[in-house]
Amino acid sequence: MNLEQQLCEIFGPDACITEGKRLERYRIDQVGDEAYAQLPAAVVFPTHTEQVVRLMRWANQTGTAVTPRGGGTGLAGGAIPVAGGVVCSFERMDQIIEIDTENLMVVTQPGVVTSRLDAALQPHGLFFAGYPMSEDICCVGGNVAENAGGGRAVKYGTTASYVLGAEVVTPTGEILRLGGKRLKDVTGYNLLQLMIGSEGTLGLFTELTIRVIPRPVARAVLFAGFPDSRSAVECVTELKRISALSSVEFIDGRTTRATNADLPASDRCRLPDSADAFLLIEVDETDAAQLSHVVDAAERAVVAAGGAVVLRGSEPRSSERAWKLRKAVPWWTKRVAGRWHSMEDVVVPPAQVPALVAYADRLRTRYATPVAVFGHAGDGNFHITPMKAQSMSEEQWSSVIPQLLSELYLTVHQLGGTISGEHGIGRKRTRYLDIVLSESERSVMRRIKHALDPNGVLNPGVALDEG
């Protein structure tokens, strides 16, 4: 039997692609650089767990690599079928199984688009707080596999804080039912947390139990300009003393202006010429009366730091306008620099944010190339994004970027941080792992991987170095 016949036996002819243009979509995720792309031999679309079990048993028998995939929005190449083989796309496992309003939990399949989960929770006054800013295009399974964070992680934490249970198919095809509808659990090793954030290398999520919380009833945004990066990031510390703000996002001045100019005219913000750095501050409360009190205090902190409010509002329209600008930044970097940019995801202790941003500003002159600096200032997670200068040749860029990244990662490590806060190691950062993890730490990880995946068939080449 050929590959197609073998996979058709498990999935049926409508849930398996082995040739043609439809394979193309699965050769890359949002990592940007086409050099990472790899066409799979096949893509399969399970609709139930038993098919995933059979797939993994078959993969071990035949020595075929399997790459799990959700929305394909990852920024580190984790869903790229590096070794060819089969992509297991969860897009048809897209049922929300139960919204349990008594326990405040939801049980869902992994292929549910994250914003659809949120829309389903809304009528119940509930909220899944651990979602990333790609919520309209990513899936819940991918969020759990990456332990995604996002614009509101500073108040609500990352996805891992909300996952209570998971059905997982191991690389050798066993089903594990980890955790469940329990808020506490100290029964054996915490395999659930080991699986979360393992970037599809230790198991495939086929069902998830997620804790949800009461939905904030009131939300307001302050968008403020500052004379320089330093005054903006120093203001963050003051802002965080006021209250648990739901977002504190930073964008450097040049990137803000360029992204704003790239938006349709009706969506643009009016930006003061004097500002060279911006903060998007969001406050949400379950008590509406408390909201304006906190926003007033935040505005006073902005002004005291030398900033000026560009936009203040609790109307969805004003808040949407500021968020549209912030969310457009990654797409702008991609549009102007194409594959010649590298969106980074470094994270440092909150108190080291001013040092990190000052260093990122220096990178521009040191490497004579544009560097967009933006990200989740409230939790120290920054998307420092070097882009190829127009004057630089492609060859120059290819030799400069590994050097620039090694230096950035080393600096971040020295500041007490690490190389990824939310996007993961994926395919992109494996060669830099030794900058932040010792040989003993990497060796323990490799041994865990080998114990669960002795034939190395699940997402090989992702998250770990070869040793």
Ligand SMILES: Cc1cc2nc3c(=O)[nH]c(=O)nc-3n(C[C@H](O)[C@H](O)[C@H](O)COP(=O)(O)OP(=O)(O)OC[C@H]3O[C@@H](n4cnc5c(N)ncnc54)[C@H](O)[C@@H]3O)c2cc1C
């Ligand atoms: C514009 C933009 C904004 C973004 N903003 C954020 C942000 O704010 N915060 C953030 O954390 N990330 C962000 N991301 C990155 C990305 O969206 C997240 O990492 C997201 O969680 C990936 O979900 P996905 O469904 O697209 O996963 P994919 O990209 O398909 O896969 C990601 C990883 O998860 C694995 N995987 C997928 N499904 C499963 C499964 N069912 N079982 C086991 N493994 C699986 C894959 O093998 C891969 O290693 C952003 C991306 C873009 C393009």
